[in-house]
Amino acid sequence: MPNYQPPVRDTLFILYDVLGVERLANLPGFAEAGRDTAEAVLEEGARFCREALTPLNRVGDAEGCRRHEDGSVTTPAGFKDAFRLYAEGGWVGLSADPAHGGQGLPFFLGAAMNEFASAANMAWAMYPGLAQGAIAALSRHGSEMAKRDYLPRIVSGEWLATMNLTEPHCGTDLGLIRTKAAPAEDGSYRLCGQKIFISGGEHDLTDNIVHLVLARIEGAPAGVKGLSLFLVPKRLPDASGAPGAANGVSCGAIEEKMGIHGNATCVMNYDNAQGWLIGEANKGLNAMFTMMNEARLGVGIQGLAQSEVAYQNAADYARERRQGRALSAGRDGSAGPDPIIVHPDIRRTLMAIRAFNEAARALVLTAAINGDIAARSPDEKARQAAEDWLALVTPVIKGVLTDRGFENAVAAQQVYGGHGYIAEWGMEQFVRDARIAMIYEGANGIQALDLVGRKLPMKEGRAIKAYLDEVAAFLAEHAQDAQLAPLLAPLQEGLEHLQKATMWLAANGMANPDHAGAGATDYMHLFGLVALGHMWAKMAKAAAERLAGDGEAGPDENGQGEGREFYETKLALARYYMERAMPETGMRLKRIAAGAEAMMALPAEAF
Incomplete structure (x- = not known):
């Protein structure tokens, strides 16, 4: 079975020796996150990922998720228990505002933990990962009701959340969305339509799921200017706030996918489902982009994570597998074949992957620190500079890290020779899981067009x-x-x-x-x-x-x-x-x- 050791020491080196996060000690939450605290958090997170998540990675891939006749979905064995431990440990709300029940620690710790979890078990990590985008969107754009009744439960991990954009006829071109929202007398809306490719759309990890859904209010303008964002719970909270009556939301099917089998990718049907507006009417993209930008950084981290776990296992294999004799230096003195790590071409492969991984980690953590500055700094000029940096570099992180992450997973598989093609070694799962990251949250060609067409000329360059x-x-x-x-x-x-x-x-x-x-x-x-x-x-x-x-x-x-x-x-x-x-x-x-x-x-x- 593949192994994984979260790179805690490399992460601390980048944060403190390279990026000098101590300089930001005046920002909210940073004073409580000195090096000793950060190291303790990362070590504990690493232990959880190593012990609770890594053993479930192949289990999730082999079992997948099961949809039952009533539309409910069961996740692979062990997933629910692991999430319970994760939620009890406060990991979902690690960087969330204490006003909503979070721990208020810097976002860079959440980004590092995201890498560890995604490398240990990418399919599992997607469930709480999507909650981060919902937390950001509701914190910034949610109504007082949403912040009171829903946000704390997502932050605590009591409930989870999704984002619903894609429809059968509509992927990147969101202006084609057909899901309708009709106003009701009580101030809510009734949503009708179908969404596809919804990660974590239905599952058994939590008693309720909060769907953030893009839809068009009746009479709204055509195209993206007529889109609004809605909060649509799977179950409507009762008077005590507990999940009550079922809403008009159901899972119509689970997609059969190339990888990430442990994550339920659902067709979601909205049949007169009750929902509440998030932000302003016809300005849903303003709120949704908050969630999407979080998700794009998260997907870039997935590319790095799969590259890292594939590298670690390929390096271990190269030190142990004996084939051929060293061309010059490096022979171990035995009469038999040498470990393949002595061969220059194997070293070329491993050095290229590792050199990418460590620089990519530094870039991701730089982005996370800029996210902290943009959200927490009292200095308007500093916030503006951080926001500009994130707007420019986020499509690069998403596109480059996932393109290279997949290429590196394939290259690491190659180190194994024929064994890399055999499921028991785990390398072919890394390849399959890494492939989706190049596609979702905006295919990488779209990221490149966004960079060149929108981000370069943005604000006169x-x-x-x-x-x-x-x-x-x-x-x-x-x-x-x-x-x-x-x-x-x-x-x-x-x-x-x-x-x-x-x-x-x-x-x-x-x-x-x-x-x-x-x-x-x-x-x-x-x-x-x-x-x-x-x-x-x-x-x-x-x-x-x-x-x-x-x-x-x-x-x-x-x-x-x-x-x-x-x-x-x-x-x-x-x-x-x-x-x-x-x-x-x-x-x-x-x-x-x-x-x-x-x-x-x-x-x-x-x-």
Whole structure:
């Protein structure tokens, strides 16, 4: 059975040595989250994921969810008990406002825990994961009734929540939504329609499920300008607030999927279901995007998580599996074959995955810290800068981390040879589970178009200008650092490629929108390469400073020694990334500058 060890030490290194979260101690909730507290939280979360969730991953994949004749759904064995422990531990509301029953700890701790849980058991983690988006949407846009009667129960884990957008005829183009909402005399609405692909739409983990549903009020304008968001519970609360009468909401079917079998992906039918408006009428996307942005960051974390767990198991296998003899150095002295870890091509695979994982983790935690600043800082300028950064980088995190996460799961599977294709090793499940992350919450092509078409010109380019200046300032600040020089030169070149690509799209994309569409995915990945390179430069700086200081890196993963190897490994991985990954920025720039002519040359009937 596959194993998983949550990377607590790597996470703490990024948070405190690289990103310096202590500087934000004045923000609400941060004073209670010093390094000792953060380490204790992460260690306990890691233990839960390792002991309670990892053993259920294959169980969930093999059993899946079962829908019964009455429309109820049973989750795989052990899922309900694990969620009960999770809710009792306060994990659902880890970063939620104490006014609603949460612990009020920084969002970065919730993001780290999300990675651990998604790597341990992605299908299970999706149930509480969706609650985070609902908590954010209701906290910001919910009525007093919603905040009083529903939000605390979601925060506590007593109830769970979903988001309902997609319909059989309507995916990304939300303007085509047909679900109707008719006003009732009591101020609520009655919803009729069908939604599909609803993760966690029905299950047995909680007694009630709160659905957040996009629908169109009768007489509303056509397109997205006529959409409203509604809170629709599975069961209507009684006078005491407990789940009472069944609402007109039912699960019509469970989708049969390639992966994430342990998560109930449902067809949801709304038959005169009672619901309440969230936010303003005809402005449902304003509220839904709060939830969607949370979800897109969460899906990017899923890409990282599957890449990490696949890497850990592939590395363990490579150290143990013996095949062939080392080409030069690395023979262990025995007469038989060497462990495959000695072969350069195996090391190429593992180094590439690990170099991505550690930089991706740093990027995710940077995003989470910006989320904390945007939500909690009293400084309007700081909040604005954080919001700009998140708006710009969120589609990159979602698109790049899930594209690469899937590629890395496949590459890790390859390390096993034929055994990687056999279910008992677990690698093929990682591949299947990772694949969905490239599709849902906006397929990655849509993320790329959002980045190029909306986020680059946003506010006259304010966000992209600030981002390019941020990376340039780091390079200028450390230009005289001889130790970092071999790492900064490739990052400098990558930044120049990103600047040129941005200027090319600005000059050509408006004149011919096909140019922007043709180059969007390459631009997203070019941006991702530079963003991850920037993270590696910052991690290398921190590692070098620790080695040059007292030399004590803290105990190793077994609690022994000073751990200098931990920091030396960071420098080796940074060098690998800069030498092997950053050169790809040149290829991406060439593709972007080639424009759309060849891509659009064939008539549709020629395909």
